[in-house]
Amino acid sequence: MKKTKIPKDKVNLILDLKKSGVSNIDVLNVIEKTERSFFIDESLKKKSNLNIALPIDCGQTISQPLIVGIMTQCLDLSKNMRVLEIGTGSGYHTYILSQLARFVYTIERHKPLLFKSEKIFRKLNVSNIFSKHDDGGLGWMDQAPFDRIIVTASAPEIPQNLLNQLSEDGIMIIPIGDDYSDQVLKKIKKKDNKVLSENLISVRFVPLLEGKEN
Ligand code: SAH
Numbered sequence: 749m750k751k752t753k754i755p756k757d758k759v760n761l762i763l764d765l766k767k768s769g770v771s772n773i774d775v776l777n778v779i780e781k782t783e784r785s786f787f788i789d790e791s792l793k794k795k796s797n798l799n800i801a802l803p804i805d806c807g808q809t810i811s812q813p814l815i816v817g818i819m820t821q822c823l824d825l826s827k828n829m830r831v832l833e834i835g836t837g838s839g840y841h842t843y844i845l846s847q848l849a850r851f852v853y854t855i856e857r858h859k860p861l862l863f864k865s866e867k868i869f870r871k872l873n874v875s876n877i878f879s880k881h882d883d884g885g886l887g888w889m890d891q892a893p894f895d896r897i898i899v900t901a902s903a904p905e906i907p908q909n910l911l912n913q914l915s916e917d918g919i920m921i922i923p924i925g926d927d928y929s930d931q932v933l934k935k936i937k938k939k940d941n942k943v944l945s946e947n948l949i950s951v952r953f954v955p956l957l958e959g960k961e962n
Pocket of ligand 1: 808809810811834835836837838839840841842855856857858861882883884885900901954955956957958959
C-alpha cells in the first residue's frame with residue numbers, strides 16, 4: 749500500500765501531544781489523519797499543524813490540538829456512542845468526534861459558523877453528524893439521553909439541562925469558570941443518580957453564552 753508522507757510539522761504536533769499526556773492511540777491516529785487546515789481560513793493554513801488555538805469567524809477560536817486531544821481522550825469514546833457537542837465552532841472537533849463515535853449531535857449559536865462547518869461536513873462526506881443552530885445550554889431534548897456530552901465553551905456552572913440529558917454512567921467534559929483566566933476543565937460522571945466531578949487541567953475557552961446569533 750502506498751504510504752502518504754506526513755508533513756514534518758504534523759509529526760512534531762503528534763509528538764508534542766504524546767509528550768503532553770495524549771496517550772490514546774485512536775485519538776492520536778484520528779488527529780494525525782484529520783486535516784485541520786480544512787477548518788480554518790486560507791490565510792492561516794500554514795499554521796494549521798501548530799499546537800495553538802487560532803481565530804475563526806464571529807470572534808471565536810478553533811481549539812488548540814492538545815485541548816482537543818485531552819478532551820477527546822477523557823470522553824473515553826467507543827463506536828456505539830451518541831455524543832452531544834456544544835459549540836461547533838469550526839467543526840474540527842466535531843469531525844474528530846465523528847470518527848470515534850456512532851453519532852455526533854452538535855449545536856452552535858452563531859449561524860455563519862454552523863453553515864460553514866456543515867458545508868465542510870458535506871464535502872468530507874460525513875453521514876453521522878447532526879447539527880443545529882441553537883442555544884446549546886438547552887441541550888437537544890428530542891435526542892437525549894447522550895452517552896457523552898462535550899462543551900467547548902466555558903460556563904460558570906454545569907448547565908442543569910445538560911446534566912439532565914446525560915445518560916446514567918455517562919461522561920461530560922466541560923470547562924467551568926467565570927473568568928477567562930480562571931477556568932478548569934471538569935470531567936463529570938453520572939453514577940447511581942450521583943454526580944461525580946473531577947478537575948482535569950486549567951484551560952482558556954470563550955464563554956458559553958445564552959441565546960443565538962444570526
Ligand atoms: N470546538 C470548537 C471550539 C469553538 S469555540 C472548535 O475547535 O472549532 C466555542 C464555540 O462555542 C463558539 O463557536 C461559540 O459560538 C460557541 N458557543 C458559545 N456558547 C454557546 C451556546 N450557548 N450554544 C452553542 N454554542 C455556543
